[in-house]
Amino acid sequence: MTDFSRRLQDEIPALRRYARFLIRDADRADDLVQDSLERAIVKRRLWHKPESLRPWLFALLRNVYLNQVRRQTRRPTEVPLDQVFPQAGRGEAQTSAVMIGQVMAALDGLEPEQREVLVLVAVEGLQYKEAAMVLGLPMGTVMSRLSRGRERLRRTLTGDSSPTTATLRRIK
């Protein structure tokens, strides 16, 4: 097996997670991952090695996904996020299952743009410039979506509806 294939295999869990987050259906998400892996093999020379592989793959997967969405005439019904990522019998953890459920429901209430940035940064550990690359956005936009999304999430969870200073603060 080539080094590239080995690296690809290492990224499969992250790709499946991201695909499920986008599509919200496990089988169709795996179809998307398969399409993306096949495309990655074909396009592997376009990946420049010192660059981290994950953002490159995520951008590729996202493009495949957006092309599929464009071809569809009707949007599928959205499954709530906490059903897409159900809580399998968690033991005692730092974060309780109840809190996790609440956070996932609140995450679902965010603007899709904010939600996606948060997931790329907080779950997949992408750097801001990598997230910007995946989403095809300037880094400033990513940063403002991130801080707005986080603050909105926090306010939903704490039941605070007053206007926020943080989201209005200018990002330098």
Next chain:
Amino acid sequence: MNAAKRSITEQELQAYVDGWLSLSRQAAVEQYLAEHPDDAARMRDYRAQSEAVRAAMRDAQPAVVPERLLRAARGGAAVSRGGWLAQTAAAALLLAVGFGSGWTVYGVVESPRDSWFAGVPADTELLRVATAAHRVYAVEVRHPVEVRAEEEHLMGWLSKRVGRPLGAPDLDRFGFRLMGGRLLPASSGAAAQLMYEDGGGRRISVYIETHPSDNKVAFRFAEEGGLGAFYWLDGRSGFALVGPLQRAELLDLAKAVYQQIEM
């Protein structure tokens, strides 16, 4: 608005939450947060949110990677020796080890490595031993370490027994002071545990062992019942940093350990 507030941007606060700040900026942000409890509370909430989303999405991850995806990643090329059955079995074994012990191991399903054929994957075993040792010794009031940091022969002794030169990472700037170390039994012979404590009495430990075979595994994070751990394999050495800390805080410490311990 004071000088500190103006010098810290919202972008830096976000980077603090995600653990991307340089050490010097991190210190500046921490000082700022110490003086601004509202922002400090906000950052704590953000970190908790991230932990929750991460836990939800990573835990729900289906265990075994379907063969069609593994094949797609291989580019439909001839199946490598061992074949997909061995890979699936290896993945299942890692899951069994990871979850059987109650651990949430992130990024579990991996391609097989040579060391796996020896049985238990080296990195999971490392994680298990390092955290078990932490649980046993971190709670010790009188004898948390075998040899105290003040005794000059500590590192020389551990280096000799573990079989590689060791320097104790300096974690003072994070508020963690070296208490000392001890020798532990490991499958490969002897391993070392260095114990650190901060002003609040929190203890973290650095675990180091050596292996006969060469192996590289990048930073991994795992958590179980209030303990977090970063662990990695680098050549013939394996490392783990264990402590009752959140991921972002532990990551900063792990990076510092990594930078200082590689010689």
